[in-house]
Amino acid sequence: MSEDAHGGPDMLSDDDSNGPYSIYATRAPMNQEEFDARFGYSRPFHHHPTIIRKAAKFSRRYYRPFTSISAFFRTIIGFIPILDWLPKYNCKENLTSDIIGGLTVGVMHVPQGIAYALLANVKPVVGLYTSFFPPLFYMIFGTSRHNSIGSFAVVSLMSGLAVTKSCGEPAAPFNGSIGEDPVNYDACALGTASTLAFCVGLIHL
Template sequence: MSASVAVYRNIYTEDRFKQAYGSDDITSGSLRLREKLAGSCRCSRRACLHLLSERVPIFNWLPRYRLKKWILGDTIGGLTVGILHIPQGMAFALLTSVAPIFGLYTSFFPVVLYMFFGTGRHVSTGTFAVVSLMTGSVVEQLVPTPLDMNSSSPEAADFEAQRIGVASAVALLSGIIMLCMFCLQLGFLSTYLSEPIVKAFTSAAAFHVTVSQIQSMLGLRLPRHTGTFSLFKTLASVMENLPHTNMAELLISMVCLAVLVIVKEINMRYRKRLRTPIPVEILTVIIATGVAYAFSLDSSYNIEIVGHIPAGFPKPRMPAVHTFPDIAGDTVAITFVGYAVSVSLAMIYADKHGYSIHPNQELLAHGISNTVSSFFTCFPSSATLATTNILESAGGYTQVGYMMYKCFCHIHKPLI
């Protein structure tokens, strides 16, 4: 037997079908599509607050700030980092081949901006030796030092303006690249930074920082080495010039290092008994500065000092954007190195203290920091190894320490 299926249904004409089920013409469909689009673009108050807390994280964690538990550590950590940013910023400005004052600016503006947009609670941003060395190579290539230039001549001021213009252009282009990466949601690339890679990268960066400071510790004035194997060329130059070491500068460096290491060991051994770690970095900088001034070490022992620093903050000005075609390739490398260091440090301290960071938000934070600060004569910034470690070891818990640092800058900048 064969199976059969019988279907009974009403037969409609077009007019009767429209009467029974309504019209579904093209115009009504377009209307519903417009309504859906309008609904998806409509932003409620709750959605606005969620977006604000997501893109400006300070509004998310600041209301939950534990005042009694964290304020002392954040205050000491912020003031410690604030003082250390002074010599570090000026030293790394010289690595960038610009005047020391621009290192102070780079230690202020990016720090304040990252405080609002960053997700790393213990990350201290500002000048970083590796980024400064790479930027300095670009500056030296485009604005080489004339052999017969007098430091007090009008040409010297124009020369410095050209150099900081190029360095600021690198910061601006680096910030734009990071903002483009944020828009493309490329923060996921940080997932490929495994723990061994992160630790190896930060260790290598620390080694670069150490090598860059050896000649200053020994009081040597050596030419800059750039390009492939520049690290080993620098070490070779140091070894060749060891007989010309300034013993006074070496003695000061060794005493300061010994004090830092000993007090750090005391802080680690007695951290349960100490309410807050001893701020040895602050004390070392203050005492060393006072001794240099009181005994006129610059004239007595030929120790190089920074000298006059202009007071106040700079007026906004446009970076040298016409150099973009010349600096584009190097800036891409500087951007990736700066971002890799920043995210690596943020990951290390986030894992240590049990919170998470958002790599894509870090792109936004550092992109805004570099873009905005470039208009205030700043060179490229990133997270820094030394001050991040000091901020955490000095008892800092959150980025409220940056607020203390900002207040400190308003006090110390006019004095400098």
């Protein structure tokens, strides 16, 4: 077995050059500190404090789009991808299949959104909003043509639990003499669900 330049045994060797190779690691393992000490690694020295370097890196990220017109337009297209793919859209090849796909997704999402609105303890009409607006905004800001954007059963159930904790159980049909005002419950439920969705969106950002 050969030795390396530092006098220790070679790291890898084989028993029989004519047969199947068996590789052994004979050098003791090292952690990062031992590796740095053995091979003389020294960390780079920075003249500026860490906070200044981080601030400079952060500022470069935001002023770079304004260094030229082309950089500005690239940044805008990065935020709004529809400006990139819509001028290249081939109506002859894709329009018919996209119409069929849109009708299929619409027929599926409308009743699904109404049902999930009931799971979230809000009015069924809210399900129509969740079926229409998310795909519209994803068309403008999305980057994948294979995604189907809409409501989700588990999220609807979790939102319904939050609405129930905040506003209580839905009241029985109001007959003018008993029960609470359903208008107040609907407003509370809609406000709670909207606030929850807004906070989740901020966390995603």
